[in-house]
Amino acid sequence: MTGTLAVYQKELASYFRSPIAYYVVAVFLLGTGYFFLYNVFLTGETTMAATFQNMGILLVTLVPVISMRLFSAEFSAGTAELLLTLPLEPWQIVVAKYLGAVTILVLMTAATVVDLVPLYLFGTPETTTILAGYVGFVLLGMACLALGLFFSTLTHNQIVAALITAAVLLGLWFVGHLQSFQRSDALRGLFGYLSFAQHFTDFIQGLVRTEAVAFYLVVAAIALTLSAGYLQWRR
């Protein structure tokens, strides 16, 4: 436990002593702020629905920047030789690093609460719907980060890790669109099920469905298990 906590703290320190965390949070807040202004002040609707939708796609493009360094940087800097010879199981290292990245996610999510101030000042938004949206957003982010972490265990090159992660996440975000081109119900069902965006839409509408929650958590669990298994195997 002590060791896992130490790796987690080191992870956070690494994020905040390099420009990455600041860059990601800044870009995310600028983007979210812009979408919020556009959606609320131009349309006059006091909901977060459209903003959440935009935050989702923004997240999918920013996650690779957070996750690319998780393991790739350790391999390229030679620090993996220290990390993987510590008295820690691979899953402990994976979990510690993952929680470090999730902490960044939670921080950037929390910072968007600023947007709610004018919403509540000038309108009467539905609090439960907004909460559901935030829950969905964090779950979406957790699934994306776990996938990004897995891809960063596969390569020494951070850029390669980021590019693979971006391609896969964008694919999973837009895969729902393929439904319209399918005749087979099975394929339509599959594409719908795999779609990161469709599950997220439920949350935005205020629905916290067990299926959607489980979907993101299962994706994260599979990616993390694969990462730990891969680290063990590559020895």
Next chain:
Amino acid sequence: MTSDSAVITLEAVSKRYGSRTVVDDLSFTVDEGEIVGFLGPNGAGKTTTMRMIAGFTAASTGRVRVAGYDMATQNVEAARLIGYQPERPPLYDTLDVSAYLRFVARAKGVRRAAVPAELERVIVACHLEAVVRREIFKLSKGYRQRLGLAQALLGAPQVLLLDEPTAGLDPGQIQETREVIRAFGEHHAVLFSTHILAEVTLICRRVAIINHGRLLAIDSPSALRRAQEETHRVSLQVSGPSTEVRDALLSVKGVIAVDVHAMPDNAGLLAVDCRVEPRQGLEAAIARAVTHRWDLHRLERQEPTLENVFLQYVKTRPDGA
């Protein structure tokens, strides 16, 4: 092969990457209170062997044990007992020195209350006092190397694995690092690789020579030298014409080869290097052959150096021999 006090034991260890064999059937032990030097040309398999002992990679076949733990299955348990300095210091550039050491100490399971004293100990031992607050990316190569050693010493390991710990250090720092290794090796097991052969002679009880992933010899430095008697040399300084000196020396029975060159700072004086058979009284015969015609300024029998021993092993015993 296994002795009671063996802390590191390798039994018929091989490592293959695809069809490439990097380490081939390697067996040796390192005892408690012993410093073993690990010699071999670049690419001989030293780093891979170190990584297998440290638990970073697993052996393809054979068994690596550290303090009784099988590194294939119990590497996490054994990790507490191992201090490992990889060839490239495993440093997080964005952290400062003390934050880095604190991280390693905590990750190795040092109790929070014991961390400050533990940090103090390795900072003093590795002479890092001046850079404690400095960010790692600003450190010179010598400091990086010593910080790599400092992290290996954290957490009271019983075994130290050091992959070229003195590379990139200046002579003073090399001296200090050797002292750290020597002090640690009095009560623990140390395996360290190096390119500096003098270092091995100075601090190691035994030397392991490997090439092409195979163990060629493991013994004390002096025993290794004795085993290679054919590398004996006699060197002398003579004033005389070079071709005639060479011919006169080659006519002495027991002289195998002669190398003559002019002394750069003293015109007329020749520096001569003879490779000779290992037999008594040869110096006298060489002296007689020279003194009756020219002036002999100096004559000296050169004991075989570890350099020669090493080169002999590496050259004459290619893989499979």
